[in-house]
Amino acid sequence: MDSTERYLVGVYDDDDEVLQAVTTVKKSGIKIEEVYTPFPIHGLDVAIGHPRTRIPIAAFLFGCLGLTCIFSLINYTMVFDWPMIIGGKDFFALPDWIPVSFEGTVLFTAFGMVGTFLVSNSLWPGKKPRTFDLRSTDDRFILTVNMANNKKSESEIESILKATGAIEVNVKQF
Incomplete structure (x- = not known):
């Protein structure tokens, strides 16, 4: 400035x-x-x-990133790294992954939106406010x-x- x-x-x-x-x-x-x-x-x-704000687009993209990361983590751990037969189901049991995938999507979206808010409003530590x-x-x-x-x-x-x-x-x- x-x-x-x-x-x-x-x-x-x-x-x-x-x-x-x-x-x-x-x-x-x-x-x-x-x-x-x-x-x-x-x-x-x-x-x-x-x-018009583009915040809904950012939220959607953070949700997609979260879903992809969580789905990849579950797929890696349950299919490749440590495959276990639980209740006679396949290793790739998609319906069982839905609750964890949903929670991961919400988590990534929430953290991403907090970060977006802080960056877009210049609210980082040491920043002198313009009042x-x-x-x-x-x-x-x-x-x-x-x-x-x-x-x-x-x-x-x-x-x-x-x-x-x-x-x-x-x-x-x-």
């Missing part, structure tokens, strides 16, 4: 106001970096323009605008944010 990243931070005290502000700010040609809220706001992701305003975890709604991504001046963007209902507009540098 470059130390000269400048952000304008609009602080709102109402969820409806911030949702209206997002649409107004986007219509005026300003690119919004992110909106931080203490609770989810229905329709905010669509208003900001976030693409625009601590009140966003309590009762305020924070709309951030990266000045490097916008052609309008800082004073223009500040006046637009105040016109949309921001109770304060701050400059934050990282």
Whole structure:
């Protein structure tokens, strides 16, 4: 991260106001970096323009990996490494492997999704968090605008944010 990243931070005290502000700010040609809220706001992701998440695809792929690994482990141990006749069944007794395969699939998916979450949100040990305003975890709604991504001046963007209902507009540098 470059130390000269400048952000304008609009602080709102109402969820409806911030949702209206997002649409107004986007219509005026300003690119919004992110909106931080203490609770989810229905329709905010669509208003900001976030693409549809690919997390279900990742979960499916982790599940397939888990199923393949567990199935391979069971097949190796029960057919090749230590074949035993249990209850008069064949070494390759697929119905008996279903519960263990299901549990392995769930285990790989869970661990894979935790890892995906940590990597995609940059939550590794030693990472300094980028906090625009601590009140966003309590009762305020924070709309951030990266000045490097916008052609309008800082004073223009500040006046637009105040016109949309921001109770304060701050400059934050990282």
